[in-house]
Amino acid sequence: MAMSQRIFTAALVVIGDEILSGRTHDKNIAQVASWLQVQGIRLAEVRVVPDVEERIVEAVNALRARNDYLFTTGGIGPTHDDITVDAVAAALGVAVVIHPEARAILERYYVDKGGLNEGRLRMARVPEGAELIPNRMSGAPGIRLGNLFLMAGVPHITAGMLDALTGQLEGGAPLLSETVGGFIPESEIATLLRDTEKAHEGCQIGSYPFFREGRVGSNFVIRSTERTALDACMADLCAGLDRLGFAWTAGGI
Amino acid sequence: MAMSQRIFTAALVVIGDEILSGRTHDKNIAQVASWLQVQGIRLAEVRVVPDVEERIVEAVNALRARNDYLFTTGGIGPTHDDITVDAVAAALGVAVVIHPEARAILERYYVDKGGLNEGRLRMARVPEGAELIPNRMSGAPGIRLGNLFLMAGVPHITAGMLDALTGQLEGGAPLLSETVGGFIPESEIATLLRDTEKAHEGCQIGSYPFFREGRVGSNFVIRSTERTALDACMADLCAGLDRLGFAWTAGGI
Numbered sequence A, B: 001m002a003m004s005q006r007i008f009t010a011a012l013v014v015i016g017d018e019i020l021s022g023r024t025h026d027k028n029i030a031q032v033a034s035w036l037q038v039q040g041i042r043l044a045e046v047r048v049v050p051d052v053e054e055r056i057v058e059a060v061n062a063l064r065a066r067n068d069y070l071f072t073t074g075g076i077g078p079t080h081d082d083i084t085v086d087a088v089a090a091a092l093g094v095a096v097v098i099h100p101e102a103r104a105i106l107e108r109y110y111v112d113k114g115g116l117n118e119g120r121l122r123m124a125r126v127p128e129g130a131e132l133i134p135n136r137m138s139g140a141p142g143i144r145l146g147n148l149f150l151m152a153g154v155p156h157i158t159a160g161m162l163d164a165l166t167g168q169l170e171g172g173a174p175l176l177s178e179t180v181g182g183f184i185p186e187s188e189i190a191t192l193l194r195d196t197e198k199a200h201e202g203c204q205i206g207s208y209p210f211f212r213e214g215r216v217g218s219n220f221v222i223r224s225t226e227r228t229a230l231d232a233c234m235a236d237l238c239a240g241l242d243r244l245g246f247a248w249t250a251g252g253i
Helices: A028-038 A053-064 A084-092 A100-109 A118-122 A155-165 A190-199 A227-243 B028-038 B053-064 B084-092 B100-109 B118-122 B155-165 B190-199 B227-243
Strands: A008-015 A041-049 A069-073 A096-098 A125-127 A131-133 A142-145 A148-151 A176-182 A204-212 A215-224 B008-015 B041-049 B069-073 B096-098 B125-127 B131-133 B142-145 B148-151 B176-182 B204-212 B215-224
Touching: A008 A028, A008 A053, A028 A041, A028 A069, A028 A155, A041 A053, A053 A069, A053 A084, A084 A096, A084 A125, A084 A142, A084 A148, A096 A100, A100 A118, A100 A131, A118 B190, A125 A142, A131 A155, A142 A155, A148 A155, A176 A227, A190 A204, A190 A227, A190 B118, A215 A227, B008 B028, B008 B053, B028 B041, B028 B069, B028 B155, B041 B053, B053 B069, B053 B084, B084 B096, B084 B125, B084 B142, B084 B148, B096 B100, B100 B118, B100 B131, B125 B142, B131 B155, B142 B155, B148 B155, B176 B227, B190 B204, B190 B227, B215 B227
Parallel strands: A008 A041, A008 A069, A069 A148, B008 B041, B008 B069, B069 B148
Antiparallel strands: A041 B041, A096 A125, A131 A142, A142 A148, A176 A215, A204 A215, B096 B125, B131 B142, B142 B148, B176 B215, B204 B215
């Protein structure tokens, strides 16, 4: 894969009433985000939308216009509430067609499970011009259309599809990070964090407080695409914590 | 609270680089969604945006224009990356001011913890005209400005703020739901689901497949604001499952 200093971004549309009702706890945002980091691609925005075609169309069109890649999760199964393929085809202005290879995959997958029926055949439908993303877990493939990737909602099926895409996408320099943490109230070192970030161009410091064992603490994450800058910033932050008398642990706690 | 047949909607903006990097798994979407259901308010859309003012402004303005309520989580702490108050003030075109009651709360909270400093005082800043949302967990209050609610990112602090708001918001009839599940492949009953939904106006059926103990199964969730319609739809769906020879469990599995 070509490496470049340009920043590549992706957006994710999570599709499904079950997330918006609170019934299902989304796991795909975190797993797609982590996977993208390894590919050198930054997740720039996520939208969670209901199973309503016009809302999916709006999100897909807004986000694909300003990102290098767009992923969706959810809504590609066999039932009436699975409308992602139709919505994406509408967003792109292309027809929905049966993909012959997807049909063959599903025929093989269901050969000893009662064969294809109307619902199962729905999973062979793709926006015209699409390729398939392999699904080792459950037959029905994901769908790729240029820089647009339609994936399953069930997290471990999504994981398999991401795995199949590993190394296939052009990305930039991966974002590196270093973490330092301790039972340190972030409100006592806000000035140190701000000044340290300012002194190290190309580095960003995030502050993530927690309450654990009845005590207040924080992890501080420094991010940069440059190893030298990152290490210098980390060294300065740790020296600052020493100066203020805080115990800290590299890697975070 | 006034009850009405009108549907009330809310949107949520989750603010924070830590969610988009995959470092932190969001828990606020699910908890805000579940809480809203009980208030009779539908979560219509969620956006996850980075700690970048213009992206927060864009999301806040897009979503508040088309929903009755707007919630944000994250970015109201003491450090330089906490920019939610500034971004929301910019979105609304109002100034940022120190809220005297918030300042007093923080002075009391930190009295034996080293007192107020620049970072801690940041947590008393609000968009002009705001009220406070009590925070029993950690001093720094949430912020309410009309139908806009700025809450913490740490989930158990957010939970306390939601608790303080319970019963305060006008909502419609709460969305009711019934669930039936079993080791039933959704792809074998797609037609039954579609036809049952069509036959019961005001009911929606969601189909949520899973893989467990090496077997394929699904839970089917029927949602409606009307108890009679919901019960009739549930009865029909269960009768349909019986007819097709599937074992099922009310409440889901």
